[in-house]
Amino acid sequence: MRKPKLDFINFSVILSLLIIAGSWFYIIVGQNASLTALFTGKNLEYAAKFFKGLFGVGVEDPAFTNRDSWSSALSLTLDTLQMSIMAIGFATVTMFLTVIPATRTVANGSLTLSKKRYSWISYGLIRVSYVFSRAIPELVWAMVIIFIFKPGILPGAIALALHNFGILGKLCAEVIEDLDKRPARNLASSGASKWQILMYAVLPAVMPQYLTYILYRWEVIMRTTIVVGFVGAGGLGQQFKMSMSFFHYTDITLLLICYIVLVFIADYVSEKSRNFVK
Amino acid sequence: MNKLSLAYELHKRKLLTLLLTGVFIWSLFAVQWSTGLIHGSGLATAGQIFGAMFQPDVSADILIIALESSWITLAYAAAGMSLAIILAFFLGIWASGVLASGAKSRYFMKGTFRSVLGFMRAIHELVWAWLFVASFGLSPYAAVFALAIPYGGILGRIFADMLNDVPKEPIQALESAGASRIQCLIYGYLPNVRANILSYVMYRFECAVRSSAIMSFVGLGGLGYQIQLSLDDLQYNEVWTFLFFLIGVVVLIDLWSSQLRRRLAL
Amino acid sequence: MSNPEILDINQISKHFERKVALSSLSFSVKKGERVALIGPSGAGKTTLLNILASVIEPDEGQVFLDGEPMQEYADRKKFAKKIGIIRQQFDLVGQLPVIHNVLAGKLADWGFAKSILSLLIPQEKEAAIRSLERVGLPDKVYERTANLSGGEQQRVALARLLVQSPQIVLADEPVASLDPARAEDVLFMLTKLAAEENQTLIASLHSIDYARKYFDRLIALKDGVLFFDLEADKVTDEQLKELYQLKELVR
Numbered sequence: 092m093r094k095p096k097l098d099f100i101n102f103s104v105i106l107s108l109l110i111i112a113g114s115w116f117y118i119i120v121g122q123n124a125s126l127t128a129l130f131t132g133k134n135l136e137y138a139a140k141f142f143k144g145l146f147g148v149g150v151e152d153p154a155f156t157n158r159d160s161w162s163s164a165l166s167l168t169l170d171t172l173q174m175s176i177m178a179i180g181f182a183t184v185t186m187f188l189t190v191i192p193a194t195r196t197v198a199n200g201s202l203t204l205s206k207k208r209y210s211w212i213s214y215g216l217i218r219v220s221y222v223f224s225r226a227i228p229e230l231v232w233a234m235v236i237i238f239i240f241k242p243g244i245l246p247g248a249i250a251l252a253l254h255n256f257g258i259l260g261k262l263c264a265e266v267i268e269d270l271d272k273r274p275a276r277n278l279a280s281s282g283a284s285k286w287q288i289l290m291y292a293v294l295p296a297v298m299p300q301y302l303t304y305i306l307y308r309w310e311v312i313m314r315t316t317i318v319v320g321f322v323g324a325g326g327l328g329q330q331f332k333m334s335m336s337f338f339h340y341t342d343i344t345l346l347l348i349c350y351i352v353l354v355f356i357a358d359y360v361s362e363k364s365r366n367f368v369k
Numbered sequence: 370m371n372k373l374s375l376a377y378e379l380h381k382r383k384l385l386t387l388l389l390t391g392v393f394i395w396s397l398f399a400v401q402w403s404t405g406l407i408h409g410s411g412l413a414t415a416g417q418i419f420g421a422m423f424q425p426d427v428s429a430d431i432l433i434i435a436l437e438s439s440w441i442t443l444a445y446a447a448a449g450m451s452l453a454i455i456l457a458f459f460l461g462i463w464a465s466g467v468l469a470s471g472a473k474s475r476y477f478m479k480g481t482f483r484s485v486l487g488f489m490r491a492i493h494e495l496v497w498a499w500l501f502v503a504s505f506g507l508s509p510y511a512a513v514f515a516l517a518i519p520y521g522g523i524l525g526r527i528f529a530d531m532l533n534d535v536p537k538e539p540i541q542a543l544e545s546a547g548a549s550r551i552q553c554l555i556y557g558y559l560p561n562v563r564a565n566i567l568s569y570v571m572y573r574f575e576c577a578v579r580s581s582a583i584m585s586f587v588g589l590g591g592l593g594y595q596i597q598l599s600l601d602d603l604q605y606n607e608v609w610t611f612l613f614f615l616i617g618v619v620v621l622i623d624l625w626s627s628q629l630r631r632r633l634a635l
Numbered sequence: 636m637s638n639p640e641i642l643d644i645n646q647i648s649k650h651f652e653r654k655v656a657l658s659s660l661s662f663s664v665k666k667g668e669r670v671a672l673i674g675p676s677g678a679g680k681t682t683l684l685n686i687l688a689s690v691i692e693p694d695e696g697q698v699f700l701d702g703e704p705m706q707e708y709a710d711r712k713k714f715a716k717k718i719g720i721i722r723q724q725f726d727l728v729g730q731l732p733v734i735h736n737v738l739a740g741k742l743a744d745w746g747f748a749k750s751i752l753s754l755l756i757p758q759e760k761e762a763a764i765r766s767l768e769r770v771g772l773p774d775k776v777y778e779r780t781a782n783l784s785g786g787e788q789q790r791v792a793l794a795r796l797l798v799q800s801p802q803i804v805l806a807d808e809p810v811a812s813l814d815p816a817r818a819e820d821v822l823f824m825l826t827k828l829a830a831e832e833n834q835t836l837i838a839s840l841h842s843i844d845y846a847r848k849y850f851d852r853l854i855a856l857k858d859g860v861l862f863f864d865l866e867a868d869k870v871t872d873e874q875l876k877e878l879y880q881l882k883e884l885v886r
Contacts, residue, residue: 114444138504173399180393282715282743
């Protein structure tokens with residue numbers, strides 16, 4: 092019993108090392124990228140200029156001391172906040188609508204002691220959609236969504252929700268699968284219907300874990316809002332991209348400050364609320 | 370009073386749920402739902418994009434480009450992760466404070482390095498990538514470093530948490546046997562967290578592949594770059610080919626890592 | 636016919652893979668009887684109770700419930716009026732307050748809307764409080780169930796059965812994870828309540844002492860067959876010794 096286990100782990104370690112070595116080889120030799128070339132005098136000059144620009148050295152009226160810039164940045168910050176909340180909200184609602192049939196113990200009837208012929212079909216379809224939504228990064232979703240929706244925070248929220256729908260769905264289905272089946276089965280044998288079992292035995296048991304996951308994903312979404320903004324999906328990111336194109340470096344600094352503060356606030360709020368429900 | 374605190378204990382989850390629902394509803398007011406939110410031809414485009422899903426472009430040149438881009442994406446992810454692991458190893462050990470001798474220096478080390486890690490992961494990898502490209506120009510290293518920093522931050526934080534959760538008894542036994550802090554680390558802490566940290570690294574590797582795919586956005590190659598080019602040319606069939614390759618790579622790594630995690634958990 | 640047969644088990648057999656769990660088992664139970672199922676582990680007690688609870692179906696044979704074959708009770712709501720089950724305390728939803736766990740006994744009667752409403756404002760609260768009083772937990776109505784001790788949780792399960800009020804109560808090792816004092820407590824209450832409600836009680840037990848003390852009739856199973864079926868005070872120590880003896884030793 093012990094041998095195959097070791098073999099697979101050893102194989103994985105060797106494969107990982109091979110991939111890593113191959114990657115570095117490809118980057119250094121194949122793409123002919125030289126680390127020292129990064130630090131030529133010319134590059135350093137550019138870098139220095141860039142950072143000076145960010146810190147507003149020698150710039151008249153840098154954005155982070157300008158009142159108007161602040162007020163527009165703060166209103167963008169609020170937009171971004173609302174976008175992140177909308178995104179996690181959409182993801183949560185769609186997750187709740189799909190998670191029950193996507194649970195193996197529901198599909199095979201072992202949780203509710205009732206089984207329907209189409210259970211496995213809906214299970215498979217939803218699981219495939221989870222994989223699909225999870226594997227495609229938010230930014231790619233945003234690039235596609237922006238073809239359909241007009242720029243603004245709605246497409247951003249939808250793109251973020253599309254990616255997180257799959258992640259939340261998978262995590263939350265696993266929570267139900269790992270649940271102690273006995274309370275649910277007992278309710279089933281005392282005559283409760285499938286929906287009553289969900290309300291009385293499943294939901295109260297999974298809710299704390301779900302809240303934790305949802306808050307945690309919200310933190311991640313917060314961090315990603317800026318990225319979907321790059322393709323025109325609203326908020327700080329969109330402005331960031333614009334300032335970048337116009338080389339308004341001090342604007343970028345201001346936006347980065349707002350972004351980082353927002354991320355830290357989100358981390359703090361989420362951690363506090365997670366402790367609250369523990 | 371007792372009854373009140375009991376009621377509070379019982380209902381606090383409902384309260385939080387209610388509050389969160391309220392916040393979500395508030396966020397919906399940020400969108401002006403009455404005005405046209407969709408492009409005039411938006412629905413038609415959506416139909417085209419959806420239709421193209423069932424007929425991805427499988428011509429030889431596209432497949433070759435897709436294979437090559439998949440490898441670039443994977444290579445950046447693997448190189449970035451290898452750096453991230455090294456970063457996380459040292460920063461995580463320092464941030465856990467297990468090397469500090471006194472309570473005061475431990476507090477100081479924990480505080481300093483945890484904020485360093487926090488800063489590293491607060492900024493999204495794409496923003497890091499943009500910073501590197503803007504200051505050093507287009508180079509694969511920009512992608513590798515951009516991945517290594519936030520992933521180093523996440524891994525380091527988790528590594529530090531795991532080190533702090535190591536049961537105290539074996540460590541105390543080692544200490545009483547006269548082991549130094551470094552010896553405690555090598556013989557006590559590290560073997561204890563090995564399996565868990567490996568599982569977590571594998572899980573993060575999958576995320577790194579996804580992140581690596583979007584590095585294209587600042588002009589670096591890979592699957593995301595091809596997706597973007599095809600989208601700009603309105604070649605939805607090609608887009609889907611690349612998307613399927615991306616999904617394939619992510620699913621393969623997911624399968625591999627879940628197999629490995631199951632075996633490590635035994 | 637003052638004491639009609641409520642349960643008639645006719646030649647039932649059940650196999651799992653190749654293992655025989657029950658083979659041609661037959662007996663019947665009269666209304667109001669208190670029956671203990673005893674026997675070594677793996678004898679088929681739990682399989683039998685699961686068949687009676689219609690969680691699994693027998694491969695052969697039939698079970699008649701109140702004169703009708705079990706298949707007539709395909710509707711779980713109808714079935715819940717006939718048979719209620721109590722297992723170990725893990726059958727309660729730990730995250731819910733006690734009152735909702737007790738009211739879960741009413742779910743068979745309630746529609747969907749009423750069961751959701753009840754989670755916010757408990758419905759038919761009086762019934763729940765009355766049954767909690769009868770099991771001696773009147774002050775724990777709004778407590779989180781997981782915070783209760785094992786014995787208290789088992790009493791909450793009894794209160795749920797009172798609310799459900801079936802004609803037959805099946806108990807699968809109801810005191811298996813309790814310490815002796817709590818176990819006696821729960822068994823005493825279980826048998827007392829069954830008597831008060833004029834319910835038929837069938838319980839599987841690992842302890843012979845409890846079985847003799849609290850039950851009228853002992854049915855012993857061994858390797859899936861009926862070993863003996865006697866009134867509680869007619870069981871001899873010899874028979875018990877033989878029941879629990881390992882096969883090798885008999886040979």
